[in-house]
Amino acid sequence: MNSGEQLCLACGMCCDGSLFDNVRLQPEESAEDLKRLGMPVKLSRAKLPVAFLRQPCRALGEDCACAIYSQRPAQCRSFECGVFKEAQSGAISYEEAHRLVKQGRRKADKVRKLLVATGETDEALSLGARFRRVQRWVQRGEVDAEAGASFAALGLAMHKLDLFAHEKFYTEEDA
């Protein structure tokens, strides 16, 4: 296994809903092929619907390996985050890349814990989608005082994750 593969297997954040809400399929990609592999392909509600896979992705294993690696969507094949690119190019060491990945995962874990503290426990959705759901609850006055207090901390943790993702992980096309 090469250093880049080792880095991604220690991370998984571009598949587990920490950085993205979904993976869009290209028009020429077959949703049926992915469905046959057991992947739950959804359709957007736009006028021209786009097929996508929700994140956290069902194909992501606990070891961060992709269960459909050889048949993964084009978006997955082409994506390389900023940390990965910098390590590959030698701009940063792999040791530094692993440190950044650990830092990112800690920030995402903090968001996960605070989501649960606000009563949001749907692990089938991305962190962003879960956070927006809690925001709607707060706007509608549907949270008790304890959950409301956790919401303030959640907002800050989400903001910190977002800033870190923009600074280190997203490339210009993703931002």
Ligand code: SF4
């Ligand atoms: S976010 Fe970057 S380092 Fe992490 S799995 Fe994806 S490409 Fe690899």
Ligand code: SF4
């Ligand atoms: S299909 Fe594989 S590479 Fe693509 S998001 Fe899912 S786990 Fe990640």
